[in-house]
Amino acid sequence: MKRYRPTLRLTIGLALSGLILITSLLLAGFSYFSTRDTLLQFSKDLIDQNARVVKEQVVGYLGPARSGAEMTLALVRRGMVSTEDFARTEEYFFDFLRVHPSVAMLNFGDTAGNFVMVKRQPDGSLSTKRIRVEGTRIVQWKHRDPGASLEAVRETITDPDDPYDVRTREWYKGAVAAGGLAWTGVYVFHSDGLPGVTAAIPHLNGKNELLGVLSVDVGLVDLSAFLSKNIRVGSSGEAFLLDEAGQIIAVRDRASLVLTGPDGKRRLRKLGESPLAPIAALARQEAVTAYLGEVFSRPGTAPLILRYSVDGVDWVCTLLSIEVGASRTWVAGVLAREDEFLASARRANRNTLLIALLLAFFALIAGLIIARVISRGLQNLVEESDRVRRMDLEPCPGRSPFREVDEVLGSFESMKVGLRAFQKYVPIRLVRQLLEGRQEPALGGEVRTLTILFSDIKGFTSISERLEPLELARQLGDYLSVVTRRIQDRQGTVDKYIGDAVMAFWGAPHEVPDHAFHACSAILEALADLDRLQPEKPFLADFHTRIGIHTASVVVGNFGCEDRLNYTVIGDGVNLASRLEGLNKVFGTQVMLSEDSAALVSDRFVLRRLAQVAVVGRTKPVTVSELIGEVSSVPEDRKAVVRSYEAALDLYFRRDFSGAVKRLEDLLATTPDDAPSTWLKGRCEACMETPPAPSWNGVITMEGK
Structure with a gap:
């Protein structure tokens, strides 16, 4: 893999902007993390403070329930309130609720x-309920308007079917079992379907016998209202x-507290059932489970402060225990999104980064301008070097204002003069390959499948005898230029010129797909060019060219000695291509192909x-073919000649010499100048005169080269 090397211009620009950017990032990072730690600590302190406010509110909220129960019991024992006179008891309860708004019942x-109750309704009005069981059971409700006195009854409802029995209530049984003040767990009140808690205390006579149970109900819905109005994080x-049962007993959205089951019973949600994902996620935190x-x-466990994530958002939470009575402990929780506290720090950090990016951008522009001035001369050197690598050896179009660079450019120009001379002796593609590979040529080769071409001018010896040497060299140069250009245009490599002969091949030093096609196309195009140039250069009419083409696996590479090498091909395939060129003289053809190329x-x-x-030199016979032209350019009458000849050739191979002669005579009657037909006709007549041996296979053995 080629190693990437940055440009001088880019390096200077990036270095300046990078230094500014890195410095800014370090300062911004240090500032951000310092501020972040401070704000996170502040957030924890703020959340912890709010949790303690909740604790104080709960303790203060439940205080009247304890004091109300104990004070009422003291009044009963002193005879100031009689539990046997439900009217006086109802009056006392009524006045107590008016004075203590946190008490629900x-x-x-x-x-x-027997049972008496005064209850605070959701609209703030006070309703009373009495149950008498002596004789006929009487259950009576009295409802009043908000703010009305005890006597101002708006509606009286009698409900004899009400099955309520105070002795079955948990608070009643709990107080009896405790023998003193007892707190119930949080439950859903039967009357209004909202959460509450009951403080109950037994009423005993002088003999320590149970007379009844007095209870104070505290509705916890006001705690939810307190959380909604006063807790702001x-x-x-x-x-x-x-x-302690893991139930949510107060939350800012009090409508989400109670669930109704399929059986119609209402219950409080568990922590993991909260519709608020950040609260529900606490139930899945191992630290929370262990803490609870x-x-x-x-009791008395230290508060828990933790950070956790919900759907990719970080949250901070404080859990604080609250003791509400013997064996009763609640937990207050306050949580907030960490971003609430880090937003200002992140905003300041973004502004710092933006300024850093702007400074880095301007530094990059300034650096690029400075680097451009410095690197312009060096870029000229790079471009000249690249031109040499591509063998683009045109003279340098300009000079450099820097003396040192100008001297190097002058050296490049001198080198290009030498390379322009060098490429006239060595195949240009080979030179490019050596330059691109950055390696010296070495002895040796490799086996490749190539298409080899040999060409020769008919009667060149006679032409040489009648022309002056300089004129002969000029005419031959014009001829070879046409042939060479077409070979190179078709990706061929001219191996060497042997007097008037040309040796070329396709497929090395670079791979050439479909090289046999390119070889055939190149020579047909060259012959067409020679014909087209004859009006301008009449001497080309005398340069009748014969070509042999063969495709074979040969060895291609550098051959010779260490001091002098020749990039060429060797092998039996090369010899056969040369023989094919010579066979044109036998058949009177111009371009001959081996069966491998065909x-x-x-x-x-x-x-x-x-x-x-x-x-x-070869024991195995080869089928040779004449290259006529591209399918689309050969006229039908010429194709008919080919078909007739090949039909006569098939008769020849079947020893039907007379039949072959008859077909060839018909062919020559229409095309008397068809040399291959004349040759084959003579061959058949000779076989008719002297019939061949039974082992004859039709192969023609050529004794000479």
Whole structure:
């Protein structure tokens, strides 16, 4: 893999902008993380402070329930309030609720099932309920308007079917079992379907016998209202209360507290059932699970502060225990999104980064301008070097204002003069390959499948005898220029000139797909050019060219000695290509192909199968063909000649010499100048005069080269 090397212009520009950018990033990062730590600590302190406010509110909120129960019991024991006179009890309860707005309900039930209750309704009005079980059971509700007195009853409802029995209530049984003040767990009140808690205390006579149970109900819905109105921790902050059963007993959205099951029973949501994903996610935190287990088993546990993620968003939460009575512990939770506290720091950091990027951008522009001035002369050197690598050896178009660079450019120009001379002696593609590979040529070669071409001028010896040497060199140069240009245009490599002969090949030093096609196309185009130039250069009419083309696996590479090498091809295939060129004299043809080349191009060129020939130096005969032209350019009458000849050739191979002669005579009657037909006719007549041996196979053995 080629190693990437940056330009001087880019390096200077990036270095200046990079230094500014890195410095700015380091300063911004240091500032951000310092501010981040400070703000995170502030967020934890703020959340912890809010959690303690919630704790104080809960303690203050439940205080009246404890004091109300104890004070009422003291009044009963002193005879100031009689539990046997439900009217006086109702009056006392009524006044107590008016004075203590946090108390939702006062109740008293005796051991017989008699019951009196004053309850605060959602609209703030106070309703009373009495149950008498002596004789006929009477259940009576009295409803009042908000703010109305005890006597101002708006509506009285009697409901004898009400099955309520105070003795079955958990708060009643809990107080009896405790023998003193007892707190119930949080439950959903039967009357309004909202969460609450009950403080109950037994009423005993002088003999320590149970007379009844007095209870104070505290509705916890006001705690949800308190959380909604007073706990503010950013725009995303949430607060909640959790009891020892893992139930959410207060949350800012109080409508989400209660769930109704399929059986119609109502219950409080568990922590993991919260519709708020950040609260529900706490139930999946191992630290929270461990903390709750410790809090409910060992009161006085230190607060828990944790950070966790929900859907890729970071949150901060504080959990704080609250003791609400013997064996009763609640947990207050306050949480907020970490971004609420880091937004300002991140905004300042973004502004710092933006300024850094702007400075880096201007530094990059300034650096590029400075580097452009410095690197312009060096770029000229790079471009000149690249031109030499591509063997683009045209003279340098300009000079450099820097003396040192100008001297190097002058050296490049001198080198190009030498290379322009060098490429006239060595194939240009080979020179490019050596330059691109940055390696010296070495002895040796490799086996490749190539298409080899040999060409020769008919009667060149006679032409040489009648022309002056300089004129002969000029005419030969014009001829070879046409042939060479077409070979090179078709990606061929001119190996050497042997007097008037040309040796070329396709497929080395670079791979050439479909090289047999390119070889045939190149020589047909060269012959067409020679014909087209004859009016301008009449001497080209005397340069009748014969060509042999063969495709074979040969060895191609550098051959010679260490001091002097020749890039060429060797092998039996080279010899056969040379023999094919000479065979044109026998058949009177111009371009002859071996069967290997013919097989590769027969679908695109019109070929005439001439004969099977055994050339000197080869034991295996080869089928030779004449290259006529491209399929689309050969006229139909010429194709008919080819078909007639090949039909006569087939008769010849079947020893039907007279039939072959008859067909050839018909062919020559229309095309008397068709040399291959004349040759084959003579061959058939000789066989008729002297019949060949039974082992004859039609192969023509060529004794000479």
